[in-house]
Amino acid sequence: MPGQPALFLDRDGNLIRDHHHTCRPEQIELLPGVRDALHAALREGYALFILTNQSGIGRGIFTWEQYHACHARMLQLLELPSPGFKDVKAAPERPGEPSDYRKPSPRFILEMLAEHGLDPGRSWMVGDRRTDWEAGLNAGIRSCAVRSGKEFDRDDEAFARASGVAIHQDFPDFVRRELGLAGSL
Numbered sequence: 346m347p348g349q350p351a352l353f354l355d356r357d358g359n360l361i362r363d364h365h366h367t368c369r370p371e372q373i374e375l376l377p378g379v380r381d382a383l384h385a386a387l388r389e390g391y392a393l394f395i396l397t398n399q400s401g402i403g404r405g406i407f408t409w410e411q412y413h414a415c416h417a418r419m420l421q422l423l424e425l426p427s428p429g430f431k432d433v434k435a436a437p438e439r440p441g442e443p444s445d446y447r448k449p450s451p452r453f454i455l456e457m458l459a460e461h462g463l464d465p466g467r468s469w470m471v472g473d474r475r476t477d478w479e480a481g482l483n484a485g486i487r488s489c490a491v492r493s494g495k496e497f498d499r500d501d502e503a504f505a506r507a508s509g510v511a512i513h514q515d516f517p518d519f520v521r522r523e524l525g526l527a528g529s530l
Contacts, residue, residue, distance in 0.1 A: 348464040349392050353454050353481065355472030356397040358494015359516055361419055363473070368407030370418035376493050378517030378530065380423050385520055385529035387426065392461060395433040396446075396453050396470070396480065402437035409437075432457060448472075449479030454486065471519055475501050478510045487511070489519050 357363040360383075362374040383393065401407045412435060420429065436447035446453050458465055470481025473494030481488035490497070490505045493515035497505070505512055513519040521527040 347467070348462040349390060350467035351392040351394060351457065351461070351463045351469075352386055353394045353396050353457070353468070353470040353486070354516070355448075355470075355474065355477045355494075356395055356419070358473035359471060359477075359491055360395075363494045366401035366404075366406045367415055368401060368411045370414045373415055373418040373422065375419070375422050376515060378515065381530050382517040382520040382526075383423060383425060385526045386524065387429075388529060389524065389526060391524075392463060393425075393430045394453075394457055395430055395435075396448060396477075397433075397435050398448050398476065399435045399437050400439045400447075402435075403439045403442065431461065448474075448476040449483055451480055451484035454480060454484035458484070458486075469519075469523070471516060475504060478505060478508065482508055482510070489513060489523065491515050491519060 354360060357367055360379050362376060364372045399412055402409060402412060434446050434453040436444055438444035438447050465486050468486040469489055470477055470486060471489040471491060473491050478488040478490055489511040491513055511523055513522060517530060521530060
């Protein structure tokens with residue numbers, strides 16, 4: 346019997362507005378339709394995970410306490426039923442520093458697939474940056490590029506198309522079109 350499907354989600358530019366090193370709870374602003382899209386995915390049986398690079402911590406721009414306060418504010422705004430997100434991994438390292446979990450590393454995805462008996466064939470990594478898409482591809486799951494955060498350049502667009510990465514306007518558009526949950530939003 347196949348396992349549960351999962352969505353591995355980038356945070357900034359996918360679920361919340363990206364303020365480039367978001368570090369204050371008052372900056373947390375859900376992107377339009379995200380709350381309803383997450384609720385629809387949960388109702389359909391998808392396990393939810395967040396995988397986020399947070400180099401602002403490693404750069405000394407903000408602290409873990411500030412990160413956790415922002416995360417708590419996001420959860421408050423989302424009002425997800427328990428268990429909500431099954432797990433969250435924030436990688437604090439700067440680009441180029443050794444890291445086990447900084448995207449495009451697939452380690453967190455692979456660990457969660459194994460730990461929760463998830464179905465990789467029905468699981469996705471969704472985010473607005475190439476490193477997000479690469480993390481999913483590196484883990485052997487499907488990836489989706491959303492245009493709600495960082496603007497794609499020509500190379501990113503070419504990479505996504507050549508790699509079979511789905512491209513959508515935003516996370517709710519992905520949920521409607523790829524997961525077929527239009528009637529649930």
